Amino acid sequence: MTAQLIAWALITPFTLAFIYAGIHEYRRYKSGGKANYGLTYDEETGTTYITGIGDEEGYQIDDYDPSTYRDPDVAVAQEEPATDPDSPADDDPEADDRPGTSRP
Numbered sequence: 001m002t003a004q005l006i007a008w009a010l011i012t013p014f015t016l017a018f019i020y021a022g023i024h025e026y027r028r029y030k031s032g033g034k035a036n037y038g039l040t041y042d043e044e045t046g047t048t049y050i051t052g053i054g055d056e057e058g059y060q061i062d063d064y065d066p067s068t069y070r071d072p073d074v075a076v077a078q079e080e081p082a083t084d085p086d087s088p089a090d091d092d093p094e095a096d097d098r099p100g101t102s103r104p
Helices: 003-032 072-078
Strands: 036-042 047-053
Touching: none
Parallel strands: none
Antiparallel strands: 036 047
8 A cells, every 4th residue: 555545544534524514514504693612511510511502601700619519429428327436346356247358
């Protein structure tokens, strides 16, 4: 295989994808007019992503407070049940007879 054929094989998919995206955006522009693209915040996952947003849906810096986000991974770790202070396992490390919990 020649170097030119390899170059064409690598460049062609990207060129076709770029042309397709241009045609798709042009058709969307003709049917819907100018679009606003921006970051949208998903409160459930705490992430942002780029999407088309309306005029009223844009980012409002006054409405955003990052200190109100609760990480689900951290929340699960904090909600684990506490051990019973009267349990014999707290007093005697050898008292726990469950398999896989023996201590050296």
